[in-house]
Amino acid sequence: MKKAVFIIVALFVFANLQAQEEEEERVYDSTYIDKVKYQQFDESFRVYYIFPGAVGDNVLAKANKAKLGFGMSLSLITVYNFYLNAGLEFSQYDVTDASLAGNIDHTNITNYFGEIMYKIPVYKKITVNPKIGIGYADVRQKTGSKKYGTQSGTSYNAGFNVDYAVTKSFMVFAGLNYSLLKPETETKSEYKSFYGTLHQLNIVVGIKL
Amino acid sequence: MMKKLFYLILVFLLLTGCDDxxxxxxxxxxxxxxxxxxxxxxxxxxxxxxxxxxxxxxxxxxxxxxxxxxxxxxxxxxxxxxxxxxxxxxxxxxxxxxxxxxxxxxxxxxxxxxxxxxxxxxxxxxxxxxxxxxxxxxxxxxxIFNLDNQTELTVTVNNIPLYYYGYIDIELAGLVNDAIYDYNLPAHFNYDTTGPYDDTSAHYVFKVAKNQDIVFTYNNGIVNGISSYAQTTIHIGNEPVNYIIEY
CATH class of the missing domain: 2.60.40.10 (Immunoglobulins)
Incomplete structure (x- = not known):
């Protein structure tokens, strides 16, 4: 959690730097969608609730049950409707099979990521935003405050959001995120993929400021 | 200043103290x-x-x-x-x-x-x-065995040397209830000993399966600093068994 707070604070500081904007052209229409040609810094911030899920033949899908999650991301740079974002997502699962995941209460996944998102206006106040990115994920198991080890590795992320502009500066959105997690694993060879290749499929709903 | 530094260090140590x-x-x-x-x-x-x-x-x-x-x-x-x-x-x-x-x-x-x-x-x-x-x-x-097939084996080892204080190392091979086996010891030691001891005999009570042969091994001395063991086979039928060994 401390690492996550530090990263978020750092992102906010970076996003609020008084840098020189090189805005060539900005077109406004009456439906609150900015059709931006080029802008160096964009300070939009998303915070969202996650309905976590897991699919495939792996310990997350077979021995855990999704519980809750939350995420946040910050747009850093915008270029011709391409957005460079950074953020983190936290998901918690309840262990359901002690013979596979240990006699432990929770499996917690924290995913720190960067992504490129493209904004596609589809209707007056609606945009569809596919995205793809890469990150670093921790898989931690805990019962109360007692820890049962951490696996870490690369995350590969893809998904999309659908934004609805309530006002010019406030949007709500929903989306679907897929993450392929590759935490480092050492075990009997026939189980290496089961513990070392995890597939998350998360539904997200949130707000964009 | 030193007092503040001391308390700061103390708080730090308390927060990051030893975790057993x-x-x-x-x-x-x-x-x-x-x-x-x-x-x-x-x-x-x-x-x-x-x-x-x-x-x-x-x-x-x-x-x-x-x-x-x-x-x-x-x-x-x-x-x-x-x-x-x-x-x-x-x-x-x-x-x-x-x-x-x-x-x-x-x-x-x-x-x-x-x-x-x-x-x-x-x-x-x-x-x-x-x-x-x-x-x-x-x-x-x-x-493991069905407890409907359980009976009792009592082993008494008499005339053991005083320096054993009524206790000798034993090994029990067979179907035994409440058994505790050590994975790495060549012998399987069962800790189900009972007292009172009179310092010259050791008394063991085991719950065992009927109709089997129990191999009972016990320490019977030390030769050149190395423990020696004697072994006997105890046949278990349908009835409780009292087995006496003269050391």
């Missing part, structure tokens, strides 16, 4: 597997099997098996039940700083879902990391 709790590697996963059969070598379904991990505290051995309480830590780190063919498999994070790993078979613990009071139970203790190869330890077939 067990530590685990999230990266490394260990597999324990095997099969449970009955006295007729028939597979047993729905028998509880669990893995116990412990770390000794400053007071000595940890609490779970031996009943004492100290500032140690312990976990039932994983558990399962046997399938219709008697097989079990458990996968758990590898402990880093444990003093003991044990396998509980049909032992009633906090996680028991199918403890079967109709069958005997046993513990295989003293499992060490070097016993695990390629993150796997296969215990093979372990036998």
């Amino acid at each position: 709790r067990l530590e685990y590697s999230g990266t490394k996963k260990i597999v324990f597997e095997g099969r449970i059969v009955d006295e007729n070598n028939l597979p047993l379904n729905n028998i509880d099997v669990s893995v116990y991990v412990s770390k000794e505290g400053s007071g000595g051995e940890s609490s779970f098996i031996f009943g004492a309480h100290s500032d140690s830590d312990e976990d039932i780190i994983t558990y399962t039940t046997t399938d219709s063919n008697g097989y079990y498999r458990m996968i758990f994070p590898m402990p880093r700083d444990q003093d003991n790993i044990a396998l509980f078979i049909n032992r009633e613990v906090e996680t028991s879902t199918h403890y079967n009071s109709n069958y005997s139970n046993s513990i295989i203790t003293g499992i060490k990391p070097e016993n695990i190869t390629d993150f796997d330890l296969n215990f093979g077939e372990q036998r």
